Amino acid sequence: xxxxxxxxxxxxxxxxxxxxxxxxxxxxxxxxxxxxxxxxxxxxxxxxxxxxxxxxxxxxxxxxxxxxxxxxxxxxxxxxxxxxxxxxxxxxxxxxxxxxxxxxxxxxxxxxxxxxxxxxxxxxxxxxxxxxxxxxxxxxxxxxxxxxxxxxxxxxxxxxxxxxxxxxxxxxxxxxxxxxxxxxxxxxxxxxxxxxxxxxxxxxxxxxxxxxxx
Amino acid sequence: xxxxxxxxxxxxxxxxxxxxxxxxxxxxxxxxxxxxxxxxxxxxxxxxxxxxxxxxxxx
Ligand SMILES: [Zn+2]
Numbered sequence: 001x002x003x004x005x006x007x008x009x010x011x012x013x014x015x016x017x018x019x020x021x022x023x024x025x026x027x028x029x030x031x032x033x034x035x036x037x038x039x040x041x042x043x044x045x046x047x048x049x050x051x052x053x054x055x056x057x058x059x060x061x062x063x064x065x066x067x068x069x070x071x072x073x074x075x076x077x078x079x080x081x082x083x084x085x086x087x088x089x090x091x092x093x094x095x096x097x098x099x100x101x102x103x104x105x106x107x108x109x110x111x112x113x114x115x116x117x118x119x120x121x122x123x124x125x126x127x128x129x130x131x132x133x134x135x136x137x138x139x140x141x142x143x144x145x146x147x148x149x150x151x152x153x154x155x156x157x158x159x160x161x162x163x164x165x166x167x168x169x170x171x172x173x174x175x176x177x178x179x180x181x182x183x184x185x186x187x188x189x190x191x192x193x194x195x196x197x198x199x200x201x202x203x204x205x206x207x208x209x210x211x212x213x214x
Numbered sequence: 215x216x217x218x219x220x221x222x223x224x225x226x227x228x229x230x231x232x233x234x235x236x237x238x239x240x241x242x243x244x245x246x247x248x249x250x251x252x253x254x255x256x257x258x259x260x261x262x263x264x265x266x267x268x269x270x271x272x273x
Contacts, residue, residue: 035269098263099255112256112268119266 008043021047022069024113028095029075029083032118038109041097045113052087052094055079086117 010017024044027034036044051069054062058080070076087094093116100110242253246262256263261271 098268100269101252101255101258 007046008039010039010043022071024048025051026070026072026075028113028115029070029079030072033112033114035100035110035112038097038099038111041111041113045095045097049092049094052079052083053092055084056087056089058084083115083117086115088117090117 010020012020020040021044024034024036024040025048028044028048047069051066054065056062063080066079067076070079096112096114096116096119098112098114100112102108103110240253241250243249244251244257244260244262245265246257247260249257249259251257251259256268259271261267261269
């Protein structure tokens with residue numbers, strides 16, 4: 001029987017669990033919105049909400065009580081400055097949990113944990129920036145390549161038409177094959193460079209996600 | 215310690231297992247984009263939940 005047994009263990013020791021709750025609380029105060037597993041989000045509620053209630057008093061005593069858990073100065077300032085002000089006299093229920101479905105890998109139910117008073121925050125900036133950056137970079141590179149190939153451009157059309165034929169048959173003329181080689185050397189370089197940059201961006205994004213995850 | 219007196223026959227074993235069934239996921243259509251989605255969860259396609267954009271989907 002598990003009558004009157006509160007909370008969950010999250011597969012951690014008491015000290016590990018406390019550390020997890022502290023880092024989740026710090027992350028929430030900093031970012032206002034975090035993605036975790038549903039179990040961690042639900043457990044974190046019971047840790048974070050009483051802390052905000054204490055912080056609302058905004059006394060030296062309250063600050064010392066919260067200080068025990070929130071070691072990050074930025075997060076601490078955020079809580080006693082902006083968050084308290086926005087929360088106002090809301091009688092509890094400062095956080096909201098939105099289920100996201102199961103994640104790949106271990107099929108854990110994921111959830112968003114967010115502060116109710118910051119519901120208007122939507123991260124629309126990230127994808128927009130990405131698209132703009134990629135486009136700008138590829139355009140710049142294309143221009144550079146065009147400048148170098150201007151001299152070849154006149155004969156390009158002829159060479160492109162002849163390209164499939166030469167693959168099947170033997171080399172018909174020496175002049176055409178030289179031009180083709182010049183093109184084939186340039187076009188792969190044009191394609192390869194943006195790809196490498198995209199990968200870099202993706203990896204950096206992943207690192208950010210992992211930080212949020214805990 | 216107590217032990218079973220008889221081997222459980224295949225028939226009996228299989229009869230017990232007739233109640234082990236996969237359940238159908240409760241799907242609804244997203245009120246924002248119309249895709250099928252799990253109920254009580256944010257839409258993985260458009261990132262909306264309860265008429266509000268909760269996250270921005272990738273791509
Ligand atoms: Zn949708």
